[in-house]
Amino acid sequence: MNTQGGNLLRSLREIYFRSPIADWRLNRTRKGRILVPVGSAWPGDPERGRTIVEGTFTIEGDVIAEVKTVWSQIPKHVSRVRYLHGFSWLRDLKELGGRSARLCARELVADWLDHYGTWHPISWRADFVGERLSNLLSVFDFFCESAEDRFRARVLTDLERQFAHLCRDFEAVPDGIGRLRAASGLVVAGTALGCEDEQFERCEHWLENELQRQVNSDGGHASRSPDIHCNALMALIDLRNALRARDRIVPKSLDNSIDSMCAMLRLWRHGDGLLALFHQSTQMRRNLLENVIAQSESRRKAPAQAQNTGFQRLSAGRTCVIVDTGGPSSLSDGTHASPLAFEMSAGRHRIIVNCGTSFGDTRWQESLRTSAAHSMLVIDGQNAAPIDPDSMVLPTPICVEVKRVQEDGANLMEANHDGYRKRFGLLHRRRLYLSAAGDDLRGEERLIYTGDPGDIPNTAEVRFHLHPRISASILQSKASVLLRPPNGGGWRLRTDSGLYLNESIYFGSGSRQRTEQIVISRSLEGVRTKEEITIKWALRREDARSH
Numbered sequence: 001m002n003t004q005g006g007n008l009l010r011s012l013r014e015i016y017f018r019s020p021i022a023d024w025r026l027n028r029t030r031k032g033r034i035l036v037p038v039g040s041a042w043p044g045d046p047e048r049g050r051t052i053v054e055g056t057f058t059i060e061g062d063v064i065a066e067v068k069t070v071w072s073q074i075p076k077h078v079s080r081v082r083y084l085h086g087f088s089w090l091r092d093l094k095e096l097g098g099r100s101a102r103l104c105a106r107e108l109v110a111d112w113l114d115h116y117g118t119w120h121p122i123s124w125r126a127d128f129v130g131e132r133l134s135n136l137l138s139v140f141d142f143f144c145e146s147a148e149d150r151f152r153a154r155v156l157t158d159l160e161r162q163f164a165h166l167c168r169d170f171e172a173v174p175d176g177i178g179r180l181r182a183a184s185g186l187v188v189a190g191t192a193l194g195c196e197d198e199q200f201e202r203c204e205h206w207l208e209n210e211l212q213r214q215v216n217s218d219g220g221h222a223s224r225s226p227d228i229h230c231n232a233l234m235a236l237i238d239l240r241n242a243l244r245a246r247d248r249i250v251p252k253s254l255d256n257s258i259d260s261m262c263a264m265l266r267l268w269r270h271g272d273g274l275l276a277l278f279h280q281s282t283q284m285r286r287n288l289l290e291n292v293i294a295q296s297e298s299r300r301k302a303p304a305q306a307q308n309t310g311f312q313r314l315s316a317g318r319t320c321v322i323v324d325t326g327g328p329s330s331l332s333d334g335t336h337a338s339p340l341a342f343e344m345s346a347g348r349h350r351i352i353v354n355c356g357t358s359f360g361d362t363r364w365q366e367s368l369r370t371s372a373a374h375s376m377l378v379i380d381g382q383n384a385a386p387i388d389p390d391s392m393v394l395p396t397p398i399c400v401e402v403k404r405v406q407e408d409g410a411n412l413m414e415a416n417h418d419g420y421r422k423r424f425g426l427l428h429r430r431r432l433y434l435s436a437a438g439d440d441l442r443g444e445e446r447l448i449y450t451g452d453p454g455d456i457p458n459t460a461e462v463r464f465h466l467h468p469r470i471s472a473s474i475l476q477s478k479a480s481v482l483l484r485p486p487n488g489g490g491w492r493l494r495t496d497s498g499l500y501l502n503e504s505i506y507f508g509s510g511s512r513q514r515t516e517q518i519v520i521s522r523s524l525e526g527v528r529t530k531e532e533i534t535i536k537w538a539l540r541r542e543d544a545r546s547h
Contacts, residue, residue: 028490033156035194036245038325039114040138041295042234043287044091051094052089053104053257061084062511067108071115074122079359085116085123086131086181094142105143106151109136113158119165122523126169127178129162130185134238137192163189167199171206177232178212184235184242191242200243204251207239211257219260220309224329226268227281227357230292233261237295245507259298264301266293267313268322270345274508276322277343277356278311279329279336280369283508305404310497312404314411317438318347324374325402325415328385340398341374344539345439349485350467352539356507368507377428377445377462377535379524380455384419384428409436418450426527439541447524448532457527462520462535464493467505468513472501481518482542495537497522 051058057065064080076080083089089108093101116123136159144155166189170182176421188205189195214222214232222227236258243250268276273290274283305312310326323342328335336354355373358364367373371383378384385398400418405412416429431444445462466472471484480494481501493499497520504517522535 022062034137034140034192036191037141038137038188038192038242038245039141040091040094041238041241041291042091043285043291044088044093044095045285046092046096048089049092049094049096051103052093052108053100057084058327067104068373070108071112078476080485081122082128082131083359085112085128087135088131090139090143091137093103094139102143105139106147109143109155110151113154117158117161124162125178126166126173126182129166130182130189131172133162133166133185133189134181137188137474138238138519143170159189160193163193163195167195170203177214177221177228177235179210180207180232180235182240183210184239187239187246188242188491190441191246200246200248208251208253211253213263215257216305216306216308218303218308219257219262219264220306220311221261221264222309222329223279224309224326224335225279225281225312226265226275226277227284228279229268230265230275230284230289231259233258233265233296234292236261237292241295258296259300262293262296262298263300263303264306264309265289266300267306267311269302270320270343270350271318272323272345272348273348277354278322278324278338280343280357280365282356292326304404304406306403310400312402312415314413314415314432315438316409316411316434316436318436319434321411321432321434321441321442323415323432324414325400327398327400329532336369336374337371337385337387337419338374338376338400339384339398339419340415340428341371341376342432343375346438346485346491346541349469349487350508351470351483351485351491352464353467353506353508355465355505358507358512364505364507364512372463373465375463375465377430377447377460379420379424379426379447379457379460381461382420382423384417420457421450421452421454423454424457425450425454426457439543441539443537443539445535445537446532447527447534449528449530457524459525460522460533460535462522462537464518464520465506466516466518467508468515470515472518474499474501483539490542491539492542493518493537493539495520495535497535497537 015357048058055067056063057070060184090105093105098387142151148183164188170186173182183203190199216222221232240250240254273286275281302313312323314321321342324338335473341354352375354375355368357368360440369387371378398417400417402415411434414431416427418427420426427448427450429446433442447460469486473482480492483491499518500521502519503515504515506513506515520535520537524533527533
């Protein structure tokens with residue numbers, strides 16, 4: 001259906017949802033009880049729960065709403081709407097525990113019912129409804145089981161109304177992970193509240209189509225975002241648990257998707273057990289990630305590469321290098337301009353990182369999507385793929401090609417992208433070599449003139465953003481930098497070009513931290529007559545033998 005026809009259909013549906021007839025139909029079914037209890041599989045954040053009890057909602061340390069006025073208006077940013085109206089904060093209050101947290105949860109739920117107990121175009125969007133139903137039902141025993149009969153009856157009535165609405169509207173969810181959240185919420189609520197088998201069958205058929213669309217053959221979510229991928233995996237595990245509680249056969253495609261997605265999640269984990277920072281992702285909480293992996297029941301190891309999703313993992317000794325070798329995704333509103341960006345960790349210490357993203361302080365989101373916010377080569381400060389700040393989508397596809405060789409424990413990866421071809425007529429080829437012992441990472445950056453017209457480039461900069469716990473000092477030669485993790489030891493970065501240290505920021509946990517970046521700079525004067533310019537660098541552990 002074209003966009004105009006889709007918008008017209010949606011407008012007609014909204015007119016119907018506002019009508020007394022639609023409201024009457026939501027009130028027709030009344031069971032007044034939970035038939036099958038569904039527990040919470042995911043731990044909350046007790047510190048975030050504590051701030052709610054104390055009067056504020058926070059995301060990664062940034063205050064996004066006051067508890068007293070939280071439901072007075074809808075936030076502008078969808079990440080805040082999802083957190084508040086998806087009710088995942090209930091898990092935070094449950095993790096905190098205690099009478100104050102329980103009473104706070106009841107007051108917030110009751111206040112939400114006062115403001116949004118009837119249909120609303122945003123708070124009743126099907127993916128928000130699905131997530132809200134899952135969270136309300138999974139912690140029902142915490143905030144509602146011991147409540148007064150009147151409050152408990154009101155919550156149960158609302159759960160049934162939202163479930164009835166979701167049954168009618170779940171196929172109208174916007175494209176992307178929201179469809180999986182809606183499907184999960186539908187099955188979880190259908191299990192807890194009771195629904196006809198034909199509703200399950202309809203949802204399972206719809207889910208089958210979404211798994212084919214959203215989960216790549218290598219197990220990566222089509223958004224290419226580790227954060228979105230993990231949340232999609234959680235939704236699928238919730239859905240599978242609900243099917244089991246209902247004594248329904250779990251579709252093989254669902255089991256296979258969970259298994260392959262868990263392996264892909266492992267690809268993105270560093271030695272500290274947390275996620276790499278690509279495409280609107282934070283590192284997430286370790287206990288949550290470990291819980292997701294355990295609940296997945298998957299024993300598959302992390303793959304060395306995920307060609308369809310577009311990532312490579314080079315690992316040797318205790319060193320891990322994760323490289324973005326894919327293009328923009330149409331199923332994410334937060335794709336970053338980061339072709340061939342990489343992160344590196346040694347043991348439990350992250351050394352080279354990307355800047356991450358900010359869900360709390362949304363003023364940083366656009367800047368953190370730029371190429372300069374990643375450990376990659378940047379020409380004249382321009383993005384390797386154009387970012388449209390209005391649509392938050394990368395409109396221009398880029399071509400990435402990858403070759404990979406592993407021999408005697410050593411890893412060699414060669415990849416190129418044409419993100420700078422249209423503007424500068426240049427192809428960027430990055431080669432990364434990781435020794436078998438994991439103590440020597442070498443890089444080669446080649447800029448090759450393709451003969452295409454475009455602007456004359458001035459300078460190429462290879463950026464290495466450092467984790468905040470890494471101290472850096474330029475040595476007297478001014479051609480190398482000594483990097484020291486907090487536990488001693490060290491790594492030395494050398495280059496055949498000029499380098500300097502500059503300020504940077506890090507949003508790994510979602511909140512802003514000051515850090516530094518190493519910048520290798522090379523003039524591109526004459527690149528068109530020379531046809532190519534090469535920058536070489538090496539990052540070697542200090543106690544490693546010289547080669």
